Amino acid sequence: MAAIASPGTLVERVLALRGCERYGARFVNRSGAATFYPYDAILTRALTAAAAYQTRGIRAGDRIAIILPTSVGFLDAFLGAVLAGAIPAALYPPVRLGRLDEYYARTRDMLGAVGTRLLVTDARTGRLLGRAVEGVSSLDTTLDVGALGSAAAGSWSRPHVDPDAPAFLQFSSGTTVEPKAVMVSHANALANLTMIDTLFRNITDAEAEQGGVCWLPLYHDMGLLGCLLLGLYHPGTITYINPEHFIVQPALWLRTISRFRAICSPAPDFAYGVCASKIRDEELEGVDLSHWRYALNGAEPIDVETMNRFCARFARWGFRPEAMMPVYGLAEAGLAVTFSDPATPPHVEEFDRERLASAGVARPGKGRRLPSVGRPMPGLQIEIRDERDRTLPDGEVGTIMVAGPSITRGYFAHPDLTAKLLRGGWLDTGDLGFIHQGELYITGRKKDLIIIRGRNIAPQEIEALAAGAPGLRTGCIIAGGLMVEGEGEQLIVLAEKDPRSDRRDEELAADIHARILEGIGLEPRAIDVLKPGTLPRTSSGKLRRAAAIQAFAAGELAPPTDPTALRLLGEVARSQLAWARRRFVNRDS
Amino acid sequence: MLNAGKTMSSPQHPSPALTEEAILAFLTAHATDALELPRADVEQITADTRIVEGLRLDSLRQVVLITGVEERFGFEFEPEELAALGAGGTVGDLVRVIQRRAGTAPVS
Numbered sequence: 001m002a003a004i005a006s007p008g009t010l011v012e013r014v015l016a017l018r019g020c021e022r023y024g025a026r027f028v029n030r031s032g033a034a035t036f037y038p039y040d041a042i043l044t045r046a047l048t049a050a051a052a053y054q055t056r057g058i059r060a061g062d063r064i065a066i067i068l069p070t071s072v073g074f075l076d077a078f079l080g081a082v083l084a085g086a087i088p089a090a091l092y093p094p095v096r097l098g099r100l101d102e103y104y105a106r107t108r109d110m111l112g113a114v115g116t117r118l119l120v121t122d123a124r125t126g127r128l129l130g131r132a133v134e135g136v137s138s139l140d141t142t143l144d145v146g147a148l149g150s151a152a153a154g155s156w157s158r159p160h161v162d163p164d165a166p167a168f169l170q171f172s173s174g175t176t177v178e179p180k181a182v183m184v185s186h187a188n189a190l191a192n193l194t195m196i197d198t199l200f201r202n203i204t205d206a207e208a209e210q211g212g213v214c215w216l217p218l219y220h221d222m223g224l225l226g227c228l229l230l231g232l233y234h235p236g237t238i239t240y241i242n243p244e245h246f247i248v249q250p251a252l253w254l255r256t257i258s259r260f261r262a263i264c265s266p267a268p269d270f271a272y273g274v275c276a277s278k279i280r281d282e283e284l285e286g287v288d289l290s291h292w293r294y295a296l297n298g299a300e301p302i303d304v305e306t307m308n309r310f311c312a313r314f315a316r317w318g319f320r321p322e323a324m325m326p327v328y329g330l331a332e333a334g335l336a337v338t339f340s341d342p343a344t345p346p347h348v349e350e351f352d353r354e355r356l357a358s359a360g361v362a363r364p365g366k367g368r369r370l371p372s373v374g375r376p377m378p379g380l381q382i383e384i385r386d387e388r389d390r391t392l393p394d395g396e397v398g399t400i401m402v403a404g405p406s407i408t409r410g411y412f413a414h415p416d417l418t419a420k421l422l423r424g425g426w427l428d429t430g431d432l433g434f435i436h437q438g439e440l441y442i443t444g445r446k447k448d449l450i451i452i453r454g455r456n457i458a459p460q461e462i463e464a465l466a467a468g469a470p471g472l473r474t475g476c477i478i479a480g481g482l483m484v485e486g487e488g489e490q491l492i493v494l495a496e497k498d499p500r501s502d503r504r505d506e507e508l509a510a511d512i513h514a515r516i517l518e519g520i521g522l523e524p525r526a527i528d529v530l531k532p533g534t535l536p537r538t539s540s541g542k543l544r545r546a547a548a549i550q551a552f553a554a555g556e557l558a559p560p561t562d563p564t565a566l567r568l569l570g571e572v573a574r575s576q577l578a579w580a581r582r583r584f585v586n587r588d589s
Numbered sequence: 590m591l592n593a594g595k596t597m598s599s600p601q602h603p604s605p606a607l608t609e610e611a612i613l614a615f616l617t618a619h620a621t622d623a624l625e626l627p628r629a630d631v632e633q634i635t636a637d638t639r640i641v642e643g644l645r646l647d648s649l650r651q652v653v654l655i656t657g658v659e660e661r662f663g664f665e666f667e668p669e670e671l672a673a674l675g676a677g678g679t680v681g682d683l684v685r686v687i688q689r690r691a692g693t694a695p696v697s
Contacts, residue, residue, distance in 0.1 A: 095675070248652060521649075
């Protein structure tokens with residue numbers, strides 16, 4: 001089970017699973033029933049799938065899109081594609097309720113953006129995808145995942161695969177504006193897995209059997225590389241839970257960790273918050289979390305209060321604060337960039353808020369508590385740079401740049417975006433932060449990106465939905481994320497009203513709210529309808545998203561006489577409209 | 590109290606478990622307990638309330654609502670039904686789907 005030195009591609013790593021009966025992939029359903037597939041069986045299934053792809057004309061380098069729930073079928077489709085030398089890209093399934101038009105448009109664009117030849121899905125999902133695949137000229141066919149089990153495994157012919165070729169594509173945000181897929185090469189993936197595996201290098205076979213628990217969606221980088229591929233790479237058992245089952249019953253996650261005495265399970269900040277606030281004591285009868293050594297916390301901004309609440313709440317069930325591990329990463333770096341010390345509780349420092357905000361200087365003081373996300377993974381380097389690309393000293397806030405063997409060669413078929421992403425061998429993460437006593441702290445984001453519940457959303461996507469509401473000024477809408485302590489990152493929408501419109505502000509806000517909720521399944525924390533000209537712009541007239549959200553947070557956006565949705569809090573009457581209005585202001589009231 | 594409103598149709602196959610009232614009672618309780626809507630908000634819900642917007646269903650709450658209905662009424666929504674309900678469907682529409690489907694297919 002010790003890691004073998006420098007394998008060339010994921011193909012070899014998957015083939016190395018031959019004879020592995022002790023570890024495997026386990027799927028737990030809603031009622032807790034478990035089905036275990038040893039990795040040897042997973043390999044046989046993947047070879048069959050690879051042969052099925054090949055008999056359908058799939059060749060090395062062809063792109064295969066996968067839209068499947070967490071299931072053994074996902075592993076068949078994904079690993080089969082890897083063994084065929086093809087390049088899989090896992091896309092997210094349709095939202096369960098909500099408008100499909102936006103989903104179709106996004107999915108169609110993503111399929112087209114990477115020149116998908118084959119789409120693998122299941123019968124239920126496939127029935128909804130008709131319109132998403134219309135007009136994708138590269139697409140040969142849509143295949144039911146069941147068809148991957150029908151070829152003869154022996155007919156697989158081993159493809160030639162270059163370690164620097166993409167092993168898979170990871171969409172970094174599902175935007176209609178410009179869908180972009182990170183190319184994660186075999187070398188990138190293996191380099192990052194080797195780095196992550198330093199955590200597990202010294203675990204026993206029994207601990208590898210206890211393994212990890214993953215409810216993260218497998219179309220998400222932390223689920224795909226951080227769980228699925230890591231489980232194969234080490235190898236160790238991964239117990240999978242459907243993400244929807246975690247959402248409905250968060251206790252299932254902790255009970256599953258306890259049941260299999262898992263040593264590792266990662267999740268984004270929001271999941272720790274959901275557990276702390278929603279799980280009832282009686283749901284945890286007999287639960288023991290003392291084996292959980294690595295509760296990795298990443299994929300979205302980490303809220304100190306949420307993290308502390310989780311640690312305090314579950315201490316009674318054996319959860320140890322040193323298990324909580326703030327981490328930082330992104331698909332463009334393979335996945336992991338920094339890990340905090342796995343042997344100590346989270347390291348939280350308090351900095352002078354004023355100096356941090358105004359001068360970009362981190363000094364111990366009052367106002368802003370930040371968790372350290374730790375030190376660079378072995379083999380990665382981090383630099384903090386200013387706007388002119390000069391390296392900054394410790395304690396100064398700038399762009400986080402990363403270099404090393406797991407850094408992507410760029411976005412698929414997007415040389416323009418790749419040129420912005422990579423400069424002189426360094427990856428521009430688009431995130432802002434500083435180094436303090438050798439550890440990285442994240443303060444914000446330079447790139448316009450909203451991250452809610454670990455999901456990356458381009459603001460343009462939200463703005464396009466809002467723009468459908470009649471009565472707004474064209475091109476005068478801003479969507480952004482705002483970190484609210486104790487609540488995590490929240491969606492804020494700022495829109496200027498067309499002076500010719502006779503719609504009331506609260507009516508407009510309700511309309512925008514409905515369009516975003518139905519279009520993308522996110523509820524804005526606040527919608528502010530503004531007078532024309534309120535939103536800050538650059539000298540060339542472009543909207544300044546980050547500045548606008550900051551001004552909103554500081555309450556400096558609208559003149560005080562402006563009757564915006566936010567300021568109507570006091571006069572809520574018991575009508576449908578009043579109810580609608582109130583929730584833009586305070587969801588807890 | 591959740592107001593059934595005037596647009597509701599009566600069940601095609603009335604049985605004690607499937608009356609409009611029983612379904613609405615479940616949805617009211619579910620909106621309060623599982624969706625955690627404030628009681629005052631639940632009181633505002635009528636048959637004409639749009640599901641996603643009216644019940645404030647973000648993607649997480651959508652899953653909670655659907656799963657709760659499936660478990661309580663013993664069927665699994667077809668993707669097409671959900672697509673229709675999500676595209677501006679009302680609480681009344683949901684009640685009618687439940688009346689039509691309840692008990693028709695066991696949940697896996």
